[in-house]
Amino acid sequence: MPKAKLFQLDGKESSIEVSKAFSDGKINHDLLYRAVQSYLINQRQGTRAVKSRGQVAGSGKKPWPQKHTGRARHGSFQSPIWTGGGITHGPQPANFEFNLPKKMKKHALLSAIRARFQEERVTFIDKLEFERPKTKEAAALLERLGLPQEEKILVLVSKSENELPVRKSFSNLPRVNLALAIAVSPYEIIYHDRLLVTSGALEELTARVN
Structure with a gap:
């Protein structure tokens, strides 16, 4: 399995194994288009x-x-x-409901993740924890990780990390959104310029596409 750089909250660095399915393989643009179309139509x-x-x-x-x-x-x-x-x-x-078959949804998600991986726009962090909601701390964390705040950033967390202090810390930052790895859509991944993924979220994403 290929490895990627993993950041800690205290600034230290280590590595994390990433599924080869994310880093290698073709991007199915037609399937991505259909997934985005389905997502937007279902918002009506x-x-x-x-x-x-x-x-x-x-x-x-x-x-x-x-x-x-x-x-x-x-x-x-x-x-x-x-x-x-x-x-x-x-x-x-x-x-106006327009749904895709499960296999198409899975491969569309895989293509969206591959697109961001191959553009080197994915950053990994071990976990996200805040004692209390603090936008200043969330902004400082993004700055330490080298994530430009003029770009749209999607923070992917695991189900156990989806706590109120984490959600509120990022909610006031412009162009920054938070999503659950078990529920994120291909549209949300493609819409954002960069991904910040926790190690727990990576496990859930890997389970979704396998």
Whole structure:
């Protein structure tokens, strides 16, 4: 297994074994496109709606008699051509769900991770611990690791590390987001310029793609 540099919270360095599947292999751009498309489409709520003439409140009374008034014929106050009437062919609630098969999801995630690995935009840290929420400490940590804050950074943590002090310490930093390794999507990885991955998160990522 290839090895990568592993940083400690106190600034010391060691090494960590990384799955060959992450560092080697081809990037399937078509599959990445489909995964990103699926993620973005599934963000749609599909709840926008307007009322048709049959849904607008009001009586069914005819505005005026059909003949002998000299005015144009009308049959309903809810007609689309009246102010306050229904909308013709307006949007209605819809389900836009678009899911990929499990194998495609797995290989899309693998391609996203490979893309960042091959660009050398992944930094490993042993673990993340904060006694209390402190944005200043989180910013200082990123600076020590040489992660430029003008770039978008995704911090990947394991389920056990997803604690309130860790989440809040990073939440106020612009262009920095935190995600769980067991749930991160290919879109989130590709959207961010750099990854900061804990050793626990790396284990969970490896388990997901194996």
